Amino acid sequence: MEKITITASKTYEVLTGSGLLPRAGAYIRQALGEKVRKICVVTDSNVAPLYSDALISSLEESGFVAVKFVFAAGEASKSLRTLSDLLEFLAQRQLTRSDALVALGGGVTGDLTGFAAASYLRGIPFVQVPTTLLAAVDSSVGGKTGVNLEAGKNLAGAFWQPSLVLFDTDTMATLSQDLLLDGAAEAIKAGAIADKELLSYIREKPDLKDPAVITHLSGRAIEIKRRVVQEDERDIGARQLLNFGHTLGHAIEKCSGFSVSHGHAVAIGMVIESRAALQFGWSREDCTAPLSEILKKFGFPLDCPYSASQLTQAALSDKKRQGDRLTLVIPVAQGDCQLKELPVSRLEEFIKAGLS
Structure with a gap:
């Protein structure tokens, strides 16, 4: 496993290696601490059937209560409408400031989840679990989050650094x-x-x-x-x-x-x-x-x-x-x-x- 430490407004680690997803819960627990009890896994309709069960099982083994929000895959979902649906979901599931989000997927998922984390209750922690090479090398690192407007790409968003980036290279096997x-x-x-x-x-x-x-x-x-x-x-x-x-x-x-x-x-x-x-x-x-x-x-x-x-x-x-x-x-x-x-x-x- 390779580790790169990012020092910005928040210091966090980027972990890269094979076989990390089944152990994600332990790494996330270490990054978030013992106070975090509930986690919402945010993922899309393509990634959910591939990796969400393994991630949720790992989270539950590490003592988290996990819920899942799934949205339609594609750039069209990187929108204020999906963001609103996600925020309402978090409120309905009664996530608090001591809870967290996990973005499981590509850049759309990471950007959407990060913006939701920055916005919900004026800011809660989130973790990036990229499953595409694009997200792993770019959007999951650096804290840029956001959604598209009809006028253009990434015109609404926030700077909100993740607490951890976990890149399991095994997920590349399912990519076209x-x-x-x-x-x-x-x-x-x-x-x-x-x-x-x-x-x-x-x-x-x-x-x-x-x-x-x-x-x-x-x-x-x-x-x-x-x-x-x-x-x-x-x-x-x-x-x-x-x-x-x-x-x-x-x-x-x-x-x-x-x-x-x-x-x-x-x-x-x-x-x-x-x-x-x-x-x-x-x-x-x-x-x-x-x-x-x-x-x-x-x-x-x-x-x-x-x-x-x-x-x-x-x-x-x-x-x-x-x-x-x-x-x-x-x-x-x-x-x-x-x-x-x-x-x-x-x-x-x-x-x-x-x-x-």
Whole structure:
């Protein structure tokens, strides 16, 4: 088992290894303490039949009273409606400030559960148990929680750190190749912004079915995120580097009605932003070719089906926008990204350069 300690407004551990889920109750008890009696496991309709029984059994063996809230799988459930349903469920089950939530699933589950934990009774503890590679390497760590609005992605939320992140790598065995790729995109992003050696490893080790590759990728990506989060927990400076590819990735997700998944959209977004940065003269070297090579090696489709105008309109609701300016993450060299402010009036020009 590998352990990474995150020190932010709350200090907690990220545990990664095989066979952790059947022992989750003991780890959660250690993290939450003896006072917590009741836990609500929040999961979706895909994950519940796979892993919820094992988790609940482990929780009950460790002395917890466990209840379960299951919502319909999919990005459409990352909404104020589902959040309201979850909060009402917690109130009906009489959870108190000494109780806790556990997010069992992918990024939608983790973001929704974390926001509910931050909101219910003005804040109760929660634990992340990611079951997708994307959630493990990205959304489960760092304390960003939230839901989507009709206007855009992640526009309502809170910073609320978990008490523990427990990543059982055995859960990767039930993931499709596309879901594994979603996580790989975030690991590639981590390498692109801060770790050229990770990019080299990914280029040589594209086998996402290999547990050793999963462990290495997740560990390095989480370590990069740990450093950035500890420097800038509230996302007002260096943490924005983690958004490489996300401004256009989120726009692609929105334009597609979320039929293009997050990781696949971010992969396309990274290529567009890299190509545009080079054409604008902001990069010291061409980052597009080596990045595209890695992404194609994994099998990512990189053609964008949307116009610069469509992407611009979708990106205008991006939460990173401040007034008439937008902060973009620009690759200046492999493994080295910087933040660059762009007037909103030039956004379509930037996107056109990236699509050409």
